[in-house]
Amino acid sequence: MGNTCANSVSASALRYDLHTHSIRSDGTLTPADLVTRAHAAGIGVLALTDHDVTDGIGEALFTANQLGMSLIAGVEISVTWHGHTVHIVGLNIDTTHVLLQQGLARLRAFREWRAVEIGRRLQKKRIDKAYEGARRLAQGEIVGRMHFARFLMDQGYVRGHQQAFRQFLARGKPGYVPAQWAELSEAVTWIRSAGGRAVVAHPGRYTMKPGELREFFDTFQECGGEAIEVISGSHTAEANRHYALLAQERGFLASVGSDFHGPEKTWMTLGRLPALPDGCIPVWREWECSGLRTEDSALSPQS
Ligand code: AMP
Ligand code: MN
Ligand code: MN
Ligand code: MN
Secondary structure (H helix, E strand, C coil): CCCCCCCCCCHHHCCEECCECCCCCCCCCCHHHHHHHHHHCCCCEEEECCECCCCCHHHHHHHHHHHCCEEEEEEEEEEEECCEEEEEEEECCCCCCHHHHHHHHHHHHHHHHHHHHHHHHHHCCCCCCHHHHHHHHHCCCCCCHHHHHHHHHHCCCCCCHHHHHHHHHCCCCCCCCCCCCECHHHHHHHHHHCCCEEEECCHHHCCCCHHHHHHHHHHHHHHCCCEEEEEECCCCHHHHHHHHHHHHHHCCEEEEECCECCCCCCCCCCCCCCCCCCCCCECCHHHHHHCCHHHHCCCCCCC
């Protein structure tokens, strides 16, 4: 296959960011504001990948369409694998797919139970009404630990959200509730049956031992997972290089994502990611030829 396609969106010249959040999960911008900011930052193709929810996609598509940029429908699915929480991004998904939406609904129901439980555990540390506070900050259906972190900051219990995680919300801390998210095979199946590509999010962030991480990638590949984030806003330059090599060795497609949550967070900015190293096959290569799923469906702000 050559690199020219009849209905190409001349994507090779575009800047990609395929991992971002809005207020529909734990980001701070509306989907419309996120897209507007990404456009201003020079991004040509943006994926909205909220945690366990796709509610923001309609609004994001509407704004992207108005601005003439491409919006990829995405999601970041919470997975428990061998006791570790890992995140699997789904890209270019059909958000109306029933199996995917049933799976995400189950994860949101667990999230809601967990949020109440986090509130209960913080109450034991004499922190009042944390669930109510986090719920209020959330604005959408998803209540995550980030909302608890913001609540703890607003109330003066901690100075920053990193401290909130270190002191209260990380594994082993008083507000931590062990999670049972989706199985790895389920998450990949939901994404693939909705027509999307499954991508391991920010692989450099996991704390698994090297052998365990290898086993994780093996299982992900056996389940039908095809891509990893080689470039991540939460990676060091060394991690970017490491995962570029790993993608090439294992035959993974390579993705690029900032994991932007809002302008308040300084280490994950929009539009500043390095390019994919030579030798990596971009996860979007096929979209350049077959057209983006989103182009013919960016009609209404709702859906
Ligand atoms: P949840 O899915 O609700 O358990 O929350 C996970 C989210 O919390 C991640 O997507 C990050 O946005 C945020 N997060 C997790 N750990 C940390 C940390 N140590 N510091 C800051 N944010 C974190
Ligand atoms: Mn998050
Ligand atoms: Mn993540
Ligand atoms: Mn994320």
